[in-house]
Amino acid sequence: MWRVAVVLSLFAALARPLWAQDGVTAAAITPQDCSLDCIQQGEPSCEYCRITRSDIKEALGFNTIDAFGSCVPYPCLELIGGKDPNVCQHYVQAPDDVTVEFLHEPNPLSDTVVVSWKPSYYGIAFLRGFQVTLQALGGFSIACQLFLFHRNVSLPASHAQRVYKSDPFLGLSLGSQYAVTVMALPVPEEWEKFYQSKIFSTQSCAEKNGLERCKKDWYPKHVEVQQNGSAVTVTFNLAPPSLGIRSYFSLCYANGITRYTDITPNPKNKTHHSYQLNDLKEGTNYTCEIAANEMDAVRKMFSIHIMHPQRESSSVTPSLAVMLPLCLAIVAIGILSAALIRKRPTLRIKKLAINPDIIKQHEEAGPQQEVLSMPENRLTPPQLLICYSACDGPAHVKAVMQLGAFIQQHMATKVCLDLWDSLSLAEEGSMAWHCRQIRESDFVLVICSQGLSHRPALSDPEQSDEDEEADFGSYSSNAVVRLIGEEVGQAKARGQDLSKYMAAIFQYSEETDIPTELRLVSHYTLMADLPLLFSHLHGVALHRPGGYLKINYISEEGFAKLPAGAALQCAIHEAGMAMRARKQHAVERGELAALTP
Structure with missing residues (x-):
């Protein structure tokens, strides 16, 4: 028996290289132009084919909608399986090795990428094509490309080593994050392993164009300090005229005190400018920053040490008894110093050989923003009630829940959300619970979405009990939002403060989703306006001369570095995809209804 096993193993070892080389092409396969008739025949x-x-x-x-390009739901069934739907019913595994390659893009304001991947071994004989989707994280930008094989293709397993490429995706914003998803076709129902996603970042302006061409990333590289007593003259290099930077500012910190200096160079100066720092305290070390007077400008760090002035010698002649020991001590110290210097010349040479670039890197590695302290007059965290519409589906509700979790964990705020208080909600009832929370909360945040204008019909006799219960919950949440709108209108009519109420939308919603009555209060777009929301909740000023609020991870770019963020x-991304799919479905139903006589 063991001889048979050995023979089979040797045969497999000899056959494997032949199988691996069958039909393998080293070069990547790029899309070609074909007609639909050619594919369908x-x-x-x-x-x-593209x-x-x-x-x-x-x-x-x-x-199709411009953003979706040539992508449609169930493309295999719609475009290939018209005559024989069975060709689109097989399971195909998700692609492997999804990579993103940057192409040369002459436009200095954008990037161009090409996506490549390999098909999976599993189900490759039934593979009919690929669909590639590119979406900006936290935004509306989306692009989609569709590629199909002809209907009679049956690829061998060796073709899993082939590399397939998309067409170029053009006009991607610099310094942005994108998610690319490659989907294998066909996609049968109840199959979850048909796609592979990858998140990548485009180049920053400085990476693509160089520091001297980017207004936000530019900072003075050369700073020279000259001291004359307590007066200090600072000279720095100016930004290139092409950036249009007309003013600068300087900040110096010492002993908890900040000194702000506004700098406006003479327009005739093209390369360097000098300014004065006066009334600095003697014997004090100052840490200073200089930057262009632009939002989020990078700051250059430098240090200043103000020495004590040398005191004039006294005119009183000391006695000989005092001078003689002092002179002897000075002579002894001089002899000892000469001996040490003669014995240790290598040490002196090493000190003089220190690389100044190390000191420069240490100085530039400091904080780039001024840190503003939090107000200490609040003994307890503010209480925030979050209200929303449940008509936009479970993905939107999940995004609201994750937002509440993030605010409570990382924004020093107690969040009240009906999803977290089911027992009290059942005991009091939805309206009574929300009315009590509105009275007791310091702030009320309404997450606006398209579902706020939806009025579910509870009287449909064909609805199931579960559908009626879901619609009633949606009706209840919308009634609460309208109640808040009435509260805002009455407070506005009485001239009362409206800062208790806020409105917000996620980036997959529109400004028009905010009801008219809630447009009277502060409204934000999340997560771009996350610092503004934090400022509203805690009463902290975002800006002051020469500085702005900087709290770790409370920013559009930094919040996702935390697990809750x-x-x-991820929840916002999924809700956005679900919302766009619902809109696409609604558009298709509307068009089909228009075609129906």
Whole structure:
């Protein structure tokens, strides 16, 4: 028996290289132009074809939304499986090795990328194509490309080593994060392993164009300090005229005191400018910053030490009894110093060989923003009630819940959310619970979305009990939001302070989703306006001359570095995709209804 096993193993070892080389192509496969007829007829020349919006219009009779390009729901069934739906019913595994490659882009304000991947071994014989989606994280920007094989293709397993590429994605914003998703087609129902996603960042302006061409990233590289007693003259290099920077500022810190200096160079100066720092305290070390007077400008750090002035010698002649021991001590110290210097010349040379770039790196590694202290007059954290509409689906509700968790964990705020207090909600009832929370909370935040204008019909006799319960919950949440709108209108009519109430939208919603009555209060777009929301909750000024609020992770770029922030970012991304899918479905239903006589 063991001889048979040995023979089989040797045969497999000999056959494996032949199998691995069968049909493998080293070069990446790029899309080609084909007609839909060629794909649907199964002609071999249609190996890997791009599908355009005109192809979709020709096949389905309507135009897709610009952002979605040539992508449609169930593209295999719509474009290939018309005559035989069975070709689109097989399971295919998600692609592997998804990579993003940057291409040369002459436009200094954007990047261009190409996505590549390998198909999976599993189900490759039934593979019919790929769909590639690119979306800006936390934004509305989305692009989609569709690629199909001809209907009669049956790829061997060796083709899993082939690399397939997308068409270029153009006009990506610099310094932004994107998520790319590559989907294997077909996609049967109840199949979750059909796509692979990857998050990447585009180049910063400085990485692509150089520091001298980027207004936000530029900072003075050369700073020279000259001291004359307590008066200090600072000279620094000016920004290139092409950046349009006309003013600068300087900050110096010492012993808890900050000195702000506004700097406006003479327009005739093109390279360098000097300014004075007066009334600095003697014997004090100052840490200073200088930067362009622009939002989020990078700051250059430097240090100043103000020495004590040398005191004049006394005119009183000391006695000989005092001078003689002093002179002897000075002579002894001089002899000892000469001996040490003669014995240790190497040490002196080493001290003189210190690299000044190390000191420069240490100085530039300091904090880039002024830290403003929190007010200490509040003994307890503020209480925030979050209200929302449940009509936009579970993904939107999940995003609201993750937002509440992030605010409570990392923004020093106690959050009240009906999702977390089911027992009290059942005991009091939804309206009574919300009315009590509105009275007791310091702030009320309404998350506005498209569902605020939805009025569910509870009287539909064909609805199930579960649908009626869900619709009633949506109706209750919308009634609470309208109650808050009435409170805001009455407070405005009486001339009362409206700072208790706030409105916000996630970036997948529109400004028009904010009801008219809530436009009277402060409204924010999350997560771009996260620092503004923090400032509102804690009464902290975001800006003051020469400085602005900087709290770790409370920013559009920094919140996702925390576990709760990453969960929130993922929930917002999923809710945005769900919202766009619902809108697309609504558009398609509207068009089909218009075509129905």
